[in-house]
Amino acid sequence: MQEGEVASLTSIDPWVVVGVRGAVKALHTGTGKELRLRGPAASMLVTALLVEDDEHLFAGTEDGVIYMWRMNRSRQSFDEVAAFRGHEKALASLAQGKGTLYSGSADGSIRAWDLESRRCVCTLAAHAAAATALLCWEQFLLSSSDDGTVKVWRAKPDRDDLDLEVHYVHDEGEHVVAIDGTYDPDKKPVQMVSRGDGVVRVYDLQSLQKRGQIHCNGEARAVSLRSPGVVFTGDASGEVRVVKWMPRAEAGV
Template sequence: MDMDGGRRVFNRLGPSSSTDNTNKQQKVCFHWRQGKCTRYPCPFLHSELPTAANGKRPHQGFGAEDNYRAGGGLRRSGNYNFSNNNTWGRVQPQQPVNNRTVVKRIEKLCNHWVQGSCKFGDNCKYLHQWSTGDCFSLLAPLDGHQQVVTGITLPMGSDKLYTGSQDETVRVWDCQSGQLVGVVNVGGAVGCMLSEGPWVFVGLANLVKAWNIQTSAELSLNGPVGQVYSLVVGSDLLFAGTQEGAILAWKFNVAANCFEPAASLKGHTLAVVTLVVGGNRMYSGSMDQSIRVWSLETLQCIQTLSSHTDVVMSVLCWDQFLLSASLDKTVKVWAATESGNLEVTYTHTEEHGLLTLCGMHDSEAKPVLFCSLNDNSIRVYDLPSFTERGKIYSKKEVRSIQIGPGGLFFTGDGSGQVRVWKWSAEPSTALS
């Protein structure tokens, strides 16, 4: 072993050259032996030869010497290491850019970085950031919930953000400071949330709670059987999708200041997990793998859509189209035929099951679609091309996405964290 400039390098056995460059090439990189050399190309060797007991290079047979020269069977290059216990494979080869080197990263969140313990730092081949793309940025995390966030709502005209979780609480956040201003224990896991006018609705097991944020009135809407998974307002009615498959409807009685039962829509055989209203129709997605189309005038089912092969997790109205997302890894785009029935006109396929859809228009009035996947990511697409604009990553799967004013949007994931994001260009209205 020699000392070279205060650093240890290991001589490779074999003939040496008088040139400095050749001398370097005959030495094994000390940093490589520690598994952390990041230079490309490295002037030292990233391989070693076996040595005999007397310290001399063993006889290797005819042609063995040529195999270690340029053009031989084994390339002598800093990129190659044939040791079985090396750590070089953890860092991808670096590509020189303007006399600098950068690590080509895999678009996957580094789990060690999330936990604050990645030892590779800037040389890690996985992402050390919560998003890709340049159209949005993370403003702040809102910590406090202990379980999956299942509802986020921002009442019109309010400066408070409401978030609900399976930890049986609703948290209230000040939109100006981002500080927590209240925690309400609702006595059960929150399945969904919705705001309409001065009212905030919370879907619970066998119950929907309604709070009037202007008068502080609190009402309980009874009737559901099992967990309430989805809420929507249409035609002056509040609809709730329930665990048993029924969709219950209430109408607000102004004189009595209460919500009165109006109807029970039956047809689904399993839980109704998503509802959306578009025009004079309501669309419901269910664990029974179907979507039902309901007339808001008659409250009757007028069509059943059965193209999905797994749970329909989310439905969304966009222009004249209906979009549906499923655990079958597809987003389907539905359009009306001349007869008025909906048919699939396009199917977008992902590598993982989909959990929720959310849409908005950007500053140029172009529609943008958020697709939350069960691989803990959100894909952001332009419509109708499905051209990707970026990705958002979370510690766990994102169950809730809510659009806010001024380019803000909010996400809530399975770890209980709510995040506040902002578009680089201010968007306009949200999609239905």
């Protein structure tokens, strides 16, 4: 990338999408075609990218703005749809679920945006430091932070689905870099929590009881669970670690 630092990365088949300063660039893996998506200000780093439904692409920037594009498969392009404004600090994380976009900020706040009306419908004073990662899981929203906590949110009883309250707080005692969810070989839901000390811990969802851990050579900012039965981690030392799930009777992970 001639623009310098690649701050975020995602994919929407057949495109690889990268966030750089002042741009979102899409690279076609088959033809080599390169697109530069309009939106982010020239001086702003694109700090977060999200694709969940193979149709919409979201990008969050240093100035707190979120941009949304829709993939146009017939033209092999991305059409600009909307910009969401309201955060006062840089975007740190994004997640999507049930027609809602969730955005986590460097100031620890989380906003919920209705994708149909494109309005902010809920603002949570969620964490004391940056909301490093968000995860939508069934009826829950999970958030992690540099303050060392992982919080599980759910809708308040007899209230709107977007009126969230804290269901459980888990203290890691170390700043949390990333979280993600998957299923173990027994089809049980589990959560991966990557900590600043280079340990990726594995927990049962929703109890957050510890199942195991992966030791990395430094902070593991990249954790991929997209290949069934395998966990990939990328850490501060430059090492990529590949970990295979085993049946519970033999080992946790």
